Amino acid sequence: MRTLLAGLFALALAGPSVAQAHATLVIGTMTFAPDPLAGGGTVTVSIVLEDPGLVEVEDAVVFLELRRAPESTAVAENEQPRGDALHVSDRLEEVSPGLYRAALPVPDAGHYTLSLRDRTYRQEEAVANVVVEFGTKLGEVMFVLPPTATGPASLGTWLLWLIVVPLIAGVVVTVLVLRGGRDGETAAGTTAEGAEGEPGDTVDPRP
Numbered sequence: 525m526r527t528l529l530a531g532l533f534a535l536a537l538a539g540p541s542v543a544q545a546h547a548t549l550v551i552g553t554m555t556f557a558p559d560p561l562a563g564g565g566t567v568t569v570s571i572v573l574e575d576p577g578l579v580e581v582e583d584a585v586v587f588l589e590l591r592r593a594p595e596s597t598a599v600a601e602n603e604q605p606r607g608d609a610l611h612v613s614d615r616l617e618e619v620s621p622g623l624y625r626a627a628l629p630v631p632d633a634g635h636y637t638l639s640l641r642d643r644t645y646r647q648e649e650a651v652a653n654v655v656v657e658f659g660t661k662l663g664e665v666m667f668v669l670p671p672t673a674t675g676p677a678s679l680g681t682w683l684l685w686l687i688v689v690p691l692i693a694g695v696v697v698t699v700l701v702l703r704g705g706r707d708g709e710t711a712a713g714t715t716a717e718g719a720e721g722e723p724g725d726t727v728d729p730r731p
Contacts, residue, residue: 548575550669552640552652554662561658564632571616571624571640573669580622585644588613588626593637593655610636633659642669 553572561567569588573581590611610631616624630636635657642650652667 549671550575550581550642550650551578552667552669554638554654554656554665554667556656556662559663560661561630561633563659564630566627567630567658568625568627569638571626573622573624582618582621583644584618584624584642586616586624587641587643588616588628589637589639589641590628590630591637591639593635609639630658633657640667640669 551574553574555570557568557570558565571586571588573584573586575581589609591607591609611628613626613628616626619625635655638654638656640652640654642652650669650671652669654665654667656662656665
């Protein structure tokens with residue numbers, strides 16, 4: 525039991541460090557200027573990154589890729605879009621806390637896939653893909669960066685590390701504490717009984 529406790533405790537400590545790379549989902553909002561883009565030219569993409577509590581995500585290392593896309597074709601998070609990128613940006617400039625900006629050359633109007641790659645943490649890459657149609661009014665385009673580089677399945681792993689493992693460790697600790705208390709009471713009772721029966725403790729009734 526103590527070996528199991530030690531293992532669970534180690535996992536519980538390791539869990540937050542694993543989930544720390546993308547401890548929560550990141551909510552993103554893209555806006556464009558000019559909007560709509562009339563014909564070819566350069567479009568400025570502004571991206572706001574926030575956590576689920578609407579707190580700005582600062583100091584992110586993010587890049588933007590532009591590809592042509594078939595009409596109305598959605599690309600899942602962390603899925604590698606097909607085809608070579610028409611443009612790969614440098615690291616996006618953070619112009620204010622949580623606000624990132626880049627200029628992209630767009631050859632002409634049409635459907636494009638914008639892929640935002642978050643490489644803030646080594647060995648971790650979260651990707652969000654958005655299909656937009658330049659030449660039409662876009663407004664605000666919402667997207668979500670998943671917690672880790674493995675997409676939706678990683679959310680279950682994240683919850684496992686963050687909730688299930690510490691919960692199991694807590695249950696095991698509680699059981700061991702209660703068991704230790706009962707063992708202590710039993711040992712105290714046995715000691716008391718032994719003390720009552722020890723020779724030399726009999727009281728002499730004579731004055």
